[in-house]
Amino acid sequence: MPEGTGIIAVLIVELAALGFGASAAGQDARAPLRELAKKRGVLIGAAVGGRLLARDPDYAAVVAREFNVVTPENDFKWGPLSRERGKYDFTIADALVAFAAKHGIAVHGHTLVWHSQLPKWIEEGTFTREEMLAILREHITAVAGHFRGRVAMWDVVNEAFEDAALRQNLWNKGIGPDYVEQGFGIAHEVDPKARLLYNDYGAENVNPKSDAIYAFLKDAVQRGVPIHGIGFQAHVVPGEIDVASFKRNLRRFGELGLEIYVTELDVRLKDPPTDADLKRQADTYREILDACLAEPAFKAFQTWGFTDRRSWIPGHYKGMGSALIFDADYRPKGAYRALHECLERAAAK
Numbered sequence: 268m269p270e271g272t273g274i275i276a277v278l279i280v281e282l283a284a285l286g287f288g289a290s291a292a293g294q295d296a297r298a299p300l301r302e303l304a305k306k307r308g309v310l311i312g313a314a315v316g317g318r319l320l321a322r323d324p325d326y327a328a329v330v331a332r333e334f335n336v337v338t339p340e341n342d343f344k345w346g347p348l349s350r351e352r353g354k355y356d357f358t359i360a361d362a363l364v365a366f367a368a369k370h371g372i373a374v375h376g377h378t379l380v381w382h383s384q385l386p387k388w389i390e391e392g393t394f395t396r397e398e399m400l401a402i403l404r405e406h407i408t409a410v411a412g413h414f415r416g417r418v419a420m421w422d423v424v425n426e427a428f429e430d431a432a433l434r435q436n437l438w439n440k441g442i443g444p445d446y447v448e449q450g451f452g453i454a455h456e457v458d459p460k461a462r463l464l465y466n467d468y469g470a471e472n473v474n475p476k477s478d479a480i481y482a483f484l485k486d487a488v489q490r491g492v493p494i495h496g497i498g499f500q501a502h503v504v505p506g507e508i509d510v511a512s513f514k515r516n517l518r519r520f521g522e523l524g525l526e527i528y529v530t531e532l533d534v535r536l537k538d539p540p541t542d543a544d545l546k547r548q549a550d551t552y553r554e555i556l557d558a559c560l561a562e563p564a565f566k567a568f569q570t571w572g573f574t575d576r577r578s579w580i581p582g583h584y585k586g587m588g589s590a591l592i593f594d595a596d597y598r599p600k601g602a603y604r605a606l607h608e609c610l611e612r613a614a615a616k
């Protein structure tokens with residue numbers, strides 16, 4: 268970035284965050300989503316990148332203006348934080364947390380225990396059960412300890428189920444199924460105030476996978492494992508979520524005493540999308556948020572990214588994209604307006 272433009276970029280972000288500067292990306296005359304969400308007592312946000320917040324003023328301006336919770340898309344994961352055992356580089360992660368604190372945005376930590384994006388020494392190592400438990404404890408203590416008081420909720424364990432069974436990942440193979448509750452127990456010891464979530468995909472409807480997760484969490488909660496909430500990732504196509512089934516599913520987890528979070532919503536479309544596709548997408552966003560707002564245990568609604576310029580979808584699903592609520596030029600899409608209308612109605616009640 269040329270000399271001197273940095274301060275201009277910061278000013279743009281600050282002015283946009285205050286609702287000034289019609290030129291700020293995605294600026295919309297209406298109240299930002301975060302204002303409506305706050306009136307309703309819930310959080311709305313997105314997964315973000317620490318480097319993008321620092322380098323792209325338009326990106327940062329939308330985040331500062333619209334959201335009251337953010338999830339680091341990759342910056343808090345084991346591999347990006349630590350390549351060598353016991354050595355952590357929190358530079359990017361701390362900058363993301365500082366941005367969030369500056370703009371009154373909560374941080375949703377993601378994720379302490381997962382089978383992906385691990386450092387090579389773990390993926391390629393051979394360890395006894397005791398050694399793996401020690402490695403897990405060291406990591407959770409280092410990371411949840413570093414962010415203690417700065418992270419409102421953690422995805423403690425991510426994607427432990429594969430279909431209707433506990434995934435045979437290296438943690439399950441190395442420690443056994445109790446690695447899940449061990450992870451939650453350590454995280455609660457390290458940060459007793461953080462809300463601790465189990466996070467997974469493909470469990471939004473009542474189905475064999477959500478049945479298995481329900482049984483697992485019901486048992487864990489009844490045994491006093493410190494699990495406070497469940498995250499439904501909701502990486503979907505239009506129509507994939509059956510609203511009646513989704514509502515029943517939210518209710519049964521809510522009845523366990525668990526808080527409800529939509530953690531990674533994106534609604535992917537075949538690119539380039541037609542107007543009809545974008546209308547169906549907007550309807551999908553609306554019906555998911557409406558279902559959440561009807562659930563007493565609902566806490567937060569987050570998308571996985573927020574602009575079609577920065578989404579994991581095209582690289583993962585060939586020919587698909589346009590999954591988010593702002594277009595590639597940070598302009599609000601029909602999906603944004605659908606969420607806005609939904610929150611306006613809820614805030615007015």
Ligand code: G3I
Pocket residue numbers: 340341383384425500531579
């Ligand atoms: O940072 C490196 C870069 O240095 C390197 O040059 C580049 C090419 O190899 O890779 C970069 O790392 C990539 C990373 O994203 C950051 O961009 C990894 O290869 C890539 O695998 C990683 O993908 C992430 C994926 O999780 C990993 O499984 C996606 O961005 C991220 O959106 C996605 O997020 C997951 C959630 O954590 C869990 N739920 C599902 C969701 C989508 O898969």
